[in-house]
Amino acid sequence: MDKTDDFEALMILSLHGDQRAYASLLKETSRFLRPFLTKRLSFTNEVDDVLQEILISIHKARHTYDGKRPYKPWVYAIARFRLQDHLRAHYSDQLRHAIELSEVEESLPEYVTETAISYESIREEVQKLPGKQATILQLMHQEGYTAKEVAKKMGMNESAVKVAAHRAYKILRNKLER
Amino acid sequence: MGNIDELIGRLAQDTVAVKPAPHPYMLSLKWMGGAVAYLFLALVLSGLRPDLMLKLHEPWFVIEIAALVCIFVATSLSAAVLAFPDLYQKRGVVFAPVLTFVLFLPVIFCAWSADSPPAPLPVHSFECTISITLVALLPAIWTFYVIQKYASTHYHWAGSIALLFAFSVGALWLRLHEINDSILHVVEWHYLPMIVFGLAGLWLGKTLLKW
Numbered sequence: 001m002d003k004t005d006d007f008e009a010l011m012i013l014s015l016h017g018d019q020r021a022y023a024s025l026l027k028e029t030s031r032f033l034r035p036f037l038t039k040r041l042s043f044t045n046e047v048d049d050v051l052q053e054i055l056i057s058i059h060k061a062r063h064t065y066d067g068k069r070p071y072k073p074w075v076y077a078i079a080r081f082r083l084q085d086h087l088r089a090h091y092s093d094q095l096r097h098a099i100e101l102s103e104v105e106e107s108l109p110e111y112v113t114e115t116a117i118s119y120e121s122i123r124e125e126v127q128k129l130p131g132k133q134a135t136i137l138q139l140m141h142q143e144g145y146t147a148k149e150v151a152k153k154m155g156m157n158e159s160a161v162k163v164a165a166h167r168a169y170k171i172l173r174n175k176l177e178r
Numbered sequence: 179m180g181n182i183d184e185l186i187g188r189l190a191q192d193t194v195a196v197k198p199a200p201h202p203y204m205l206s207l208k209w210m211g212g213a214v215a216y217l218f219l220a221l222v223l224s225g226l227r228p229d230l231m232l233k234l235h236e237p238w239f240v241i242e243i244a245a246l247v248c249i250f251v252a253t254s255l256s257a258a259v260l261a262f263p264d265l266y267q268k269r270g271v272v273f274a275p276v277l278t279f280v281l282f283l284p285v286i287f288c289a290w291s292a293d294s295p296p297a298p299l300p301v302h303s304f305e306c307t308i309s310i311t312l313v314a315l316l317p318a319i320w321t322f323y324v325i326q327k328y329a330s331t332h333y334h335w336a337g338s339i340a341l342l343f344a345f346s347v348g349a350l351w352l353r354l355h356e357i358n359d360s361i362l363h364v365v366e367w368h369y370l371p372m373i374v375f376g377l378a379g380l381w382l383g384k385t386l387l388k389w
Contacts, residue, residue: 014193015196015198016195017193019193023189023190027183030182052182052185055182055185055186056185059189060329061328061329063196064198064261064263065198066198066201067198069264069266073264074263074264074267076264077331078264078329080331
């Protein structure tokens with residue numbers, strides 16, 4: 001389907017309650033929205049999450065489309081709105097959990113040179129950490145990479161790796177102290 | 179991808195025939211019709227200013243009322259378009275209130291210049307703002323209720339413009355009801371609070387119109 005008229009026709013059928021037309025309209029819509037989201041988001045699971053939110057929003061707002069104007073601008077307006085919502089929530093969450101880098105740099109060497117507990121003895125606990133944190137600790141402490149090398153390997157910047165490692169150490173320390 | 183297909187399947191199963199929302203101009207017309215009827219009723223109940231016929235011979239008073247009516251029409255159109263996620267692909271209409279407010283400023287300035295010697299300030303002050311607010315309450319609730327049933331992607335602006343629409347009804351009512359010739363009083367206690375409430379609408383829109 002590449003003729004824009006088809007989208008409008010499908011939407012009109014959908015508004016009349018045609019379930020098959022609606023399903024194929026949503027499928028086509030998700031097909032052209034995916035590259036739009038992929039360009040703007042870094043992780044595949046994020047793309048899927050936002051795409052789902054957009055499809056639900058299209059469903060909720062379908063009565064605001066009457067088939068008398070192009071379909072795509074209507075869909076993109078909803079998509080941009082939901083994407084902005086997602087990004088706003090994402091960045092405000094990051095800010096809430098932000099840590100001063102100076103605080104991290106002071107405490108980091110202490111943990112890195114810690115020898116009382118070996119990596120092997122806490123391997124299970126490390127694996128329970130959120131995905132990125134577990135990978136960072138594994139690379140740094142099992143495979144011996146430096147923070148800089150881990151950053152390069154994971155496509156992150158060095159400070160972000162240090163922050164993630166610091167958080168992981170905090171979680172581990174809390175767990176081990178219990 | 180599996181989740182997406184599953185979701186599409188569920189949404190398609192859920193779908194039933196839906197009546198499309200009316201064109202924003204029809205929606206706006208409905209709001210304006212309701213507001214005019216409400217204004218008429220409010221003026222019947224509270225009474226027109228006794229010197230209205232005399233005032234209608236003063237050009238700046240007539241121009242001021244006409245400018246207020248323009249704000250009333252423009253805000254109603256703009257709020258209706260803002261209720262749609264894609265602004266009904268009529269982005270220009272959204273900015274209509276900006277134009278009317280830009281025109282309103284020189285009108286007020288000229289009315290103030292023509293008010294010479296200046297008319298005495300009335301003894302009351304904030305009572306006017308309260309009266310306008312009370313009269314604007316019902317149109318505000320109505321417009322917010324209707325917009326909330328749509329899907330505004332510009333909820334801040336939708337809230338702000340909806341409040342300006344409601345307050346333009348209040349401002350029109352008071353200008354046609356109150357015996358007052360002081361343009362300074364009108365600016366201070368009628369129009370400036372209206373702008374302030376319009377700004378408060380940005381927050382109210384976020385609170386009430388987010389979906």
